[in-house]
Amino acid sequence: MFFTGCTGYKGLNTESAMDKVPSVGVQGEKGDWVGENWWEKLNDTQLNGLVDEALAGHPTLNEAQARIRQAQAAAGMAQSADSVQVNVDAASTYQRFPKHESYPPQFAGKKDTVNRVQVTAAYDFDLWGKNRAEYEAALGGLRVAETEKEAAKLTLVAALVLDYVRLDRAYKMEALKTELLGRYGRILDLQKKRYAAGLDSQESIKSTESAIFSVSADIKQFQEEQKLLKISIGTMTGKGAEHGLEIQRPMLSRYTVVGLPEDLPAELIGRRPDITAQKWRIESMLKRIDSAKADFYPNVNLNAFAGLRSIGLNNLLKSGSGTFGIGPAVTLPIFDGGMLKSRLAMKNAEYDEAVERYNTLILNAVQEVADIAVSGIENRKQLADRENAVASLENAKRLAELNYRNGLGSALPILNTELGVLNAKTAVVSLESRQTELSVSMSRALGGGFSTEIKADKEKNHE
Numbered sequence: 054m055f056f057t058g059c060t061g062y063k064g065l066n067t068e069s070a071m072d073k074v075p076s077v078g079v080q081g082e083k084g085d086w087v088g089e090n091w092w093e094k095l096n097d098t099q100l101n102g103l104v105d106e107a108l109a110g111h112p113t114l115n116e117a118q119a120r121i122r123q124a125q126a127a128a129g130m131a132q133s134a135d136s137v138q139v140n141v142d143a144a145s146t147y148q149r150f151p152k153h154e155s156y157p158p159q160f161a162g163k164k165d166t167v168n169r170v171q172v173t174a175a176y177d178f179d180l181w182g183k184n185r186a187e188y189e190a191a192l193g194g195l196r197v198a199e200t201e202k203e204a205a206k207l208t209l210v211a212a213l214v215l216d217y218v219r220l221d222r223a224y225k226m227e228a229l230k231t232e233l234l235g236r237y238g239r240i241l242d243l244q245k246k247r248y249a250a251g252l253d254s255q256e257s258i259k260s261t262e263s264a265i266f267s268v269s270a271d272i273k274q275f276q277e278e279q280k281l282l283k284i285s286i287g288t289m290t291g292k293g294a295e296h297g298l299e300i301q302r303p304m305l306s307r308y309t310v311v312g313l314p315e316d317l318p319a320e321l322i323g324r325r326p327d328i329t330a331q332k333w334r335i336e337s338m339l340k341r342i343d344s345a346k347a348d349f350y351p352n353v354n355l356n357a358f359a360g361l362r363s364i365g366l367n368n369l370l371k372s373g374s375g376t377f378g379i380g381p382a383v384t385l386p387i388f389d390g391g392m393l394k395s396r397l398a399m400k401n402a403e404y405d406e407a408v409e410r411y412n413t414l415i416l417n418a419v420q421e422v423a424d425i426a427v428s429g430i431e432n433r434k435q436l437a438d439r440e441n442a443v444a445s446l447e448n449a450k451r452l453a454e455l456n457y458r459n460g461l462g463s464a465l466p467i468l469n470t471e472l473g474v475l476n477a478k479t480a481v482v483s484l485e486s487r488q489t490e491l492s493v494s495m496s497r498a499l500g501g502g503f504s505t506e507i508k509a510d511k512e513k514n515h516e
Contacts, residue, residue, distance in 0.1 A: 062349055065394060067342070067401045069408035071335070074318045075419050079426040084312020086324060087495075089502035092214045095489070096306040100217050103290055103300070107213055108206060110291035117202035124198040128191040134177060134184040142171045145366065160364050168369045171360030171376070178355070183347035186340045193337025200330035203503050207326060211497035213289045215490055220282040221303035222486035226479060227275040233475045234268045237261055240468045247465075310429035310488055311495040317422065324500035325418055331411045338404040345397040352384040418498065425495045432491060436484040443481055446474045 092104055108114065145168045152162040177184060241261045247253035280298065287297015314320065322328055359377035363369040386393060450470040496502075 062346055062394065062397050065397050065401060067404050067408075069405040069412075071332075071408055072412045072415060074321055074415055076318055077313065077419055077423045077426070079313070079423045079430075084314060086314050086320070086504075087311060087499045087502050091496045091502055092210065092493075094306070095214075095218075095308050097217075097304050099301060100214065100303065100305070103217070103286060104210055104213060106290040106292060107209055111209055111289065112291060113205050113209060114202065117198070117205045121195070121198045121202060124191070124195040128188065128195050131184070131188040131191040134187065135179060138175045140173050142169065142173060142360075144169045150364070156364075165365045167362075167364055168366055169360065169362050170369070171358055171362075173356070173358045175357075176355045178353045180353055181347035181350045183344050183352075186343035186347065190337045190340035190344065193333050193340060196333040197330050197337065200326050200333060204326035204330060207497055207501040207503065209289060211493055211501065213286055214493050216282050216286050216289070217303055218305065218486060218489045218493060220279060220286070220300070221305045221489075222482060223275045223278040223282065224302045225482045225486075227272055227279070229475055229479050229482065230268050230272045230275065233472065234265065234272065236468055236471050236475065237265045237268060240465065240472075241265065243465055243468070305489065307485065308489045308492045310425075310433070310491050311499065313422070313426055314499070317499075318419075321418060321422075321499075322415070323505040324503060325414075325498075326500060326503045328411070328414050328418060329503075329505055331407065331414055335404065335407045335411060338400065338407055342397070342400045342404060345393075345400045348393050348396070349386060354382045354384075356380060356382050421498045422495070425491055425498055429488070429491045429495070432484060432488050436481065436488065439477065439481045439484055443474060443477045446470060446477055450474055 093101055145166050147164065147166050149164045150156045150160045150162065154161075179185060241258065244253050244258050244261055248255065248258060283297040283300045284294040285297065286300060287294050290296060322332065357377075357379040359375075361369050361374045362376050363371070363374045368374060450467065450473075453466040453470050456466070
């Protein structure tokens with residue numbers, strides 16, 4: 054084995070290992086992986102435009118792009134270490150030459166210039182792969198930065214779409230509450246007439262008035278929610294709150310909960326940008342460890358120079374002023390107070406930390422998918438029950454209307470059944486909105502259309 058001085062890294066190893074992806078453990082509906090532009094399934098052109106605006110100008114994505122440029126520059130710097138380094142050095146210094154040093158008699162004790170023009174060249178043979186490891190680590194950092202931008206895009210789009218779905222719900226709830234307010238108003242008018250005729254009580258009137266105030270407050274609450282959601286969406290587009298307040302009422306299609314792909318456990322690693330970024334970060338850290346190990350071995354460089362030197366500027370270009378030299382330079386660590394070992398130990402610990410973060414990401418990702426899948430299954434059951442309740446109340450309303458037309462009752466039972474229908478519909482609207490929110494969350498949890506294969510294809514086409 055090659056001589057490594059008095060230092061060595063025996064016993065300095067990493068301790069953590071990347072875990073296998075656990076099973077989701079939930080038998081949901083089977084489905085395909087989420088495709089790119091998954092939000093377009095909601096069939097809302099306004100939403101599509103808002104997403105385009107967010108992807109084009111949000112500061113978070115611009116910040117991520119700046120990190121990509123930094124990583125590209127770092128990779129370029131690391132790659133340059135494998136090239137011959139050539140420099141030009143020129144200097145002219147005016148000085149007095151002492152009499153009692155080894156200067157020619159014509160210069161001793163006099164003043165003149167010392168001049169130098171020199172080209173230097175150096176090449177690192179990189180015998181132990183340090184430079185190569187640093188370059189590959191820098192490339193890994195670039196992949197991390199690029200993938201983290203994809204993760205930022207996914208987070209931004211999912212947040213915007215979720216707010217847009219909630220905005221749709223707020224509009225629908227306001228419409229239902231407004232209709233409900235109208236029904237209460239008609240009931241109140243009828244109760245007042247019945248009270249005047251001695252057919253109803255003051256308590257009924259007061260109870261209806263209380264309900265009117267309560268529903269009116271609900272309407273104002275949903276109007277406030279609309280404005281706040283518009284401001285939030287406008288901010289996410291990067292154009293600010295004022296732009297958000299111009300958003301019109303959403304026109305979303307119903308979006309069923311995304312099913313679980315059969316190859317979920319294995320494919321999740323390459324479909325989630327946050328997990329992929331962490332995986333590439335780990336690979337980059339392995340290269341950093343290789344670089345730190347190379348520091349324990351001798352470093353061999355070849356240095357060369359050629360140029361002109363003279364005392365007196367008029368002598369610089371004369372024959373005899375030329376100089377040149379070439380030779381190897383070897384650096385071997387002997388005693389460093391434990392610096393190299395500590396540096397390698399730190400790189401190993403950073404790697405272990407990154408691996409455990411990766412393992413945590415995997416666990417959390419699987420749990421997130423499982424939670425959404427369970428919620429989607431239960432939400433659909435609740436929605437079916439609520440829809441059946443609405444259907445039953447609408448049948449009761451038709452019976453009340455039939456009795457009224459046949460002279461067997463008053464309009465009051467009809468209005469009361471209409472109240473029941475509208476209240477039941479609010480629960481349906483909430484559950485439908487929840488179903489769409491779960492779809493958006495599942496799309497994000499499954500990577501939002503990102504995959505390492507798609508990314509590689511894009512990079513190849515770009516080249």
